[in-house]
Amino acid sequence: MDRKGFLAAIGMSAATLTVISCAGCAKSSSSGGATTGPTGVDFTLDLSLAGNATLLNNGGYLASNNVLVARTTAGTYIAVQQSCTHENYPLVYQGNSRHFYCNNHGSAFTEAGAVINSPANRNLTVYNTSISGSALRIYS
Ligand code: FES
Structure with missing residues (x-):
């Protein structure tokens, strides 16, 4: 199964994954x-x-x-x-x-x-x- 197929299988799009992976990108309160x-x-x-x-x-x-x-x-x-x-x-x-x-x-x-x-x-x-x-x- 390729990446696109895997994401489709778990109900996510590549765009959703991008949003999740960048949630911690902003300057933050670390x-x-x-x-x-x-x-x-x-x-x-x-x-x-x-x-x-x-x-x-x-x-x-x-x-x-x-x-x-x-x-x-x-x-x-x-x-x-x-x-x-x-x-x-x-x-x-x-x-x-x-x-x-x-x-x-x-x-x-x-x-x-x-x-x-x-x-x-x-x-x-x-x-x-x-x-x-x-x-x-x-x-x-
Ligand atoms: S001088 Fe830039 S974060 Fe303190």
Whole structure:
């Protein structure tokens, strides 16, 4: 049985197959969402857990709930949207340079979320942080 015959036998046309195979072709949220930050953010990280231990070190960071949480070289906690405002690529935190960086096209943002390198032209969404014992709360 050739391809056309096989598709006919299972009730599909080549056009249907094309639509299905391209369903994932569009720029998408594979890295966690839109180029805008999530709204209604309110979660807590337990810094006593091994999985969050990177935040005990100045310059450490992690991503959780589509938010990038970092500890600055000065020891304060900051949080911004995880995805770049250009094309939704996951950002990294570069503590020694005191900025967030996108490895996709090179955009950079200050610790306060302001664009300092294009092609991104929109600032990051910034979230509040508060610490109580080992509980680090991140919220809108
Ligand atoms: S996706 Fe970040 S600079 Fe393009």
